[in-house]
Amino acid sequence: MGGVIRIWTLSHDRENIHAEVGYGSFDRSKVAASYQGQILEDLTIALAGGLSRSLGYSAVSSRIGGAENDGFQSHELSLSSKYEFDDQNRLEFNTVHTELKNDEDLSQTNFDDPNAESRRSLEIYSLAFKNYSLRSEWSVSSSYSHSDSHNRNPLDPINNFESNETYIGNISFSEVNYSYFGKTFMVSSGLQYESEDLTSQFNNLDLGKKLRDELSVYSEYYRSLWHHINMKLRLRADEFRNTWRGSYYFSLSFSLSQNVQASLVSSSGHKKPSLYELFSNFGNPQLDTEFVSSQEINLSYTNKHLKSSIHFFQAEISNLIQYQSGAYRNISQSRQSGMELRNYISTENSFSMNSLVRYLESIDKETNRLLLRRPRLFAQVSFNYQFFKNLRSRLSYHYVGERNDIDFVSFETKKLPSYGLVNLNLSQRLNRQLSLNIIVNNLLNENYESVDGYSNPQINYFLGLKWDKSY
Secondary structure, eight states: OOOOOOOOOOOSOSEEEEEEEEEEGGGEEEEEEEEEEEOSSSEEEEEEEEEEEEEEEOOBOTTTOOOOOEEEEEEEEEEEEEEESSSSEEEEEEEEEEEEEEOTTOTTSOTTOTTSOEEEEEEEEEEEEEEEOSSEEEEEEEEEEEEEEEEEETTTTEEEEEEEEEEEEEEEEEEEEEOTTSOEEEEEEEEEEEEEEEEEEETTEEEEEEEEEEEEEEEEEEEEOSTTEEEEEEEEEEEETTEEEEEEEEEEEEEOSSSEEEEEEEEEEEEOOOHHHHHSTTOOTTOOOEEEEEEEEEEEEEOSSEEEEEEEEEEEEEEEEEEETTEEEEEEEEEEEEEEEEEEEEOTTSEEEEEEEEEEEEEETTTTEEOBTOOSEEEEEEEEEEOSSSEEEEEEEEEEOOEEEEOTTTOOEEEEOOEEEEEEEEEEEOSSSEEEEEEEESTTOOOOOSBTTBOOOOSEEEEEEEEEEEO
């Protein structure tokens, strides 16, 4: 359980004020407020803040027993601003600060006790200048983030500390032109620089400071071809450990009719290990870059009341980075293939339904076993209905099939059983500005573990009041 980082997007309302309070299971309470307004003719800001606290529930499996609840408290502040010099030039600034305290199975103790909690803080700052014209745009942006993590165990004299700093700079340019035959093409390109620092300490032993500097270049070409066919090609190169790695994305999309669309996609990519995966207490300095090559076939149908799509995919992965048996490691060869079916149905009488069904074969080719924590079958469906003018309801079902995991005692591979969750959400508008929300999660009180050895909450509720005012 923990806080949520909220990034605000500036809307077109001249001024908006929002406030909410709530209380629920596990003695959870929440207070939040936000303001958005155009304080000058060319300057718009959005300011938000919130506090949340809970005594929590025990995340330790009931098979072990004896553990107390994991309480938490968090606070968050964010600021977004946009200054428009003229119709073509804009400056944007965003910052977020969050802090989360967990009391690590000692929820009845004082949150101010430094020997009975973990503390995590995060600060993000970003600045961007953007230029728009009729057929082209370019931007220069930079962002900086800093996070600290402290973990203390009062039963063992261990003091763990990690500090992470990341800086990203980006320059991008795109241009759209039109040919004499009405075909459209777009070219965009960019340059990105990323620097990351990690300082860590374990059991009062200073593990030193790790630094990573990386450079990336990318370019994208989009063109409208004949007979309702569109093509997109994206090329990218990333530098890691003084070696350049290339990747691509290529797609052809087809309009088979007014309602039917299809696309073919081929792509490659790579994932560099983070400093946390390399050098944290669970890290592995020998991790290599993860590579993937994938192919996709997509087909969709849309009309007034139905949106339906089916997606077939296959990916070959080399050096998959996975946490297993207390540390991150590479899996030399793996394959993920399957299909995904999505549907959205709406009617004239305030009813709608969303559904998602995914079948996935995720194989470790070293052992010919399923990869950890990846179920073959995953499904979710939600029903939305507006009973009266001001009462809305949402009933959802979430299914997770059997999947492999590591036994938290023997470290042997085991199979976790499937589970299904039913959730209910009711929203009653009391007047033009005030609404009452009722959320009931795990309505059927399912007892399940998403990760072996860690329990999840049984039936729980949250009541909230929200107030909105726009000018």
